[in-house]
Amino acid sequence: MVATYFFDDQDSVDFREAHYSGQNVTLEHLGKLGVIYKYLPSQTDVDSLAKERGYKNRDVVNLSPASFQNNEKLLLEKLNMFYKEHIHEDEEIRYCLDGSGYFDIKDSIINRWIRVRLDKHDLLIVPAGIFHRFTVTTDNYIKALRLFQDEPKWQAINKPEADQNPVRKDYLATLQTA
Template sequence: MVRAYYYKEDDEPMTNLHDSGENVSIQELENIGIFYKSINSLENVDKIAIDRNYKNRDYITLDSKTFPGGEESLNNKLNIFFTEHLHEDEEIRYIIDGNGFFDVRNNNDKWIRILVEKNDLLILPAGIYHRFTLTNNKFVKALRLFKDEPKWIALNRIDGNTESNKYRKEYISSIIQG
């Protein structure tokens, strides 16, 4: 079962829990367009991929022991992933091993932290503000799924032009009507 809670703002490293003690239900996640499912096999992930029309995939491993350039390079990459952003496509991750945190903004602009672990499938809708980091274990192996060719365009909120983005507007409309 997914562990989600409101993010506690403090000066601890981003890889710490930041647990406010206020849990977030699966229903609250669904209300903001998050799809979560615990899946015990790649065969079952493949069924979801077919149902949702995902045509491409790749694997990513983030590991402090093996990351090119070492732990400092991994930390630099995590700083990029942890910058608040959105994508114009769904973000789909199936955790094969290890764990990490996806932080997502709810409709009140509060951060919700979602712990993803082995066998978790998480789908973030296009247009949702989010960020990612590892836990203090600094290891995750994940399957990434794509509807089309893999593309990694993160539109950073800090740049100031994301509110007028078509996919952001569609996302906001979907959670207001949903």
């Protein structure tokens, strides 16, 4: 079962640590934020979901020291970029092929971070306009499949610019009517 819980807000501790607050979050709670989790044990399951949601393109990303010529400083620079609070204008789908990582999802209703640990065969769908961030675990390794409706792209919009983005405003409107 996937681990989902409120982030402990101990920002002085390495963000790759678990940051378990002791307060679990249900998948139903994530669903109210528009976040969908699925455990998909086969590539056929992933392909079916991609077809169902209109995802035509994909790529694979490897994050590990080996991906950066065994230079952990370069890996940390990339992780720091992914860990900045940001939104995307498109839905984001990530499927863990190997390793592990954390998606932090901002609950905009109560203004708290929710940490979701992804391990092999876990898939997360993050709606457009929701603040989130990502890091690997202390194992420093994840291999993830990224799915795209059109051409592969990764355009992050960081705070504070994201606050005024129309996609962000549309997302917030869905929370008020839910």
